[in-house]
Amino acid sequence: MTIREEKPVIAALVGLGWWGRKMASLVNAGGAKMHFVRGVDPNPDAATFAAEMGLQYSQDIAEALADPTIEAIVLATPHSLHRDQIARVVAARKHVFCEKPLDLTKAGAQASVDLCRDAGLVLGMGHERRFEPPIAAVLEAAQSHKLGRLLQIEANFSHDKFLVLDPSNWRLKADQAPAGGMTATGIHLTDLSVKLMGPAADVRVVCENLASSIPQGDTMSAHIRFAGGGTAYISATLATPFISRFAVFGTDGWIEVRDKAHVEAPDGWVVTEGWKNQPITVRELPPAEPVRDNLRAFAKAIRGEAGYPITGEDMINNIALLEAIVRSAKSGTLEQV
Template sequence: MQQKNQGPVHIAAIGLGWWGRKIVAALDGEEATVKVVCGVDPDPSAAVFCEGRFPMLESYEAALARDDVEAVVLATPHALHEKQIELAVDAGKHVFCEKPLAMTKKGAERAVRLCRDAGLVLGMGHERRFEPPVADMLVAAQEGRLGRIVQVEANFSHDKFLSLAASNWRLNAEQAPAAGMTATGIHLTDLAVRLMGPARDVRVACENLASEFPQGDTLSAHIRFENGGTAYVSASLATPFVSRFAVFGTKGWMDIRDKAHVESPSGWVVTSSSAGQAITVSEVGPAEPVRDNLVAFARAIRGQSYAITGEEMIDNIALLEAIIRAARTGQVETVA
């Protein structure tokens, strides 16, 4: 498909539930860079949401057929992603996919390969990378200011799903297995893989302690990496919101805590120290990482680089696949 060389990237919002509507709202005021031109969702309430914003189409295929759609943003159930990405590539559309990209390493490899071979940009809904203190942490690690990274400790939990109807796909053990892993924990493993490289193996405890969720409500994973080092990641669907990501290196460490869920971000508290220096505590003001990730995706379509590589996407899904397997077996599982 012939691409525009300038102007805003026109996108179709596919899936306008809780998170799809958050994405649309986050893009308000960004029309100079990225503009939503249509939406698709089977829920009649989505048409009310779209009214006055953009037209609501009857199907995904109808969105793909529009000449003014350059890219699709998939905020859809996990099991649909692989086929939807294939259809988008066939139509010559760039793809921004909410996490997880796929449920297996094989599926992730195919999605990355399809987009790459077609010369299309593949973006991922890992907005944690675009939180200002997290972005600073990643730069500090890349530049060697933290020294050799030896360990990660992280928790991302909330109780937002306790009010969902039992029929909601997010509470389907096949669609969203391993407690909060596909909802929240996958963001933490994305950052851990970015910092420490491909994982080697993982052991998981997944329990149902405070709900009737069929996939369990509380998970912890202990991960070892091919290049050495470990990560401890936890994700619960039964506690009030908490989000913490801490990285420890031989020259310094950083501990980043969100003040509120990324749905309505209100800033971060950062505790850190370098070798021989006192521990410091600072606050970072509010930002909108969901918007910033989508803007970065649009800019990548216009020729700039995108922060998340295809190899990192694949490595993260390989780890997710092993975590899901380990949650069922209770054994140490090798990452493919």
């Protein structure tokens, strides 16, 4: 009988910006089966936050990679850095959790997934939407065929948080965050869509700049067809107050999930369901912390307690779709995935 280790995973957090601080605060509060001991950020101003969290601070990832006590690296860094950073983490024989998107190309995603798989290391992904209780219930209803044959997905994840960012912020660089809000929010919706419907076949995108000076556009919608049949409509806007809605329709029923607040500060969900020969129901669910729960799933996979639920195939299929969405946002035409 194998005795599993119960100690938390010792980790370093690379990137102490907005989202890195969210993760650090959650892990610091407990319940993630993980303990951050080091914070890394090239901006020296981050040293103050690191000290508040009780973290050793460094400006370069090299010190974290050289530390033999650190088992895992959590990357909350710009997308353009992910591939090189993952390769360096794997070379240091450490597990890696990467914020979304994994990459901007299918080839890059494939390379990172293969590196981790071949090295026997866990690769985690910042798709916390899967860990929201009502979304997890949607995935289960689909897997158990309770929804019947899946037909269509309608989803919107939008906000106006970026309108106040300094123009120099990497999130406002069209080459690093292309296609409107796609890499900020839409990537979560496509992750859920390919998980439910399988690999995408093609996509047509409209991406416009209607209400801001955001270089990559502020209003994006994508119509996706899947190789196995079915469609999805995805919208990710950067110039409207927060909304997050995910709805899936099947032959035996449909479920719509609406977030009451951004996942940065969860406030619960409103779930509306319609089932064949039954009245439509509406219920509210209390808040949860899916960001923490995703990190906990990553830690449990490292300890061998459970497989990590987001597979390498899922990651690659999602980035393949993202790459086609970016092409279609530029061309305005139907693009093959």
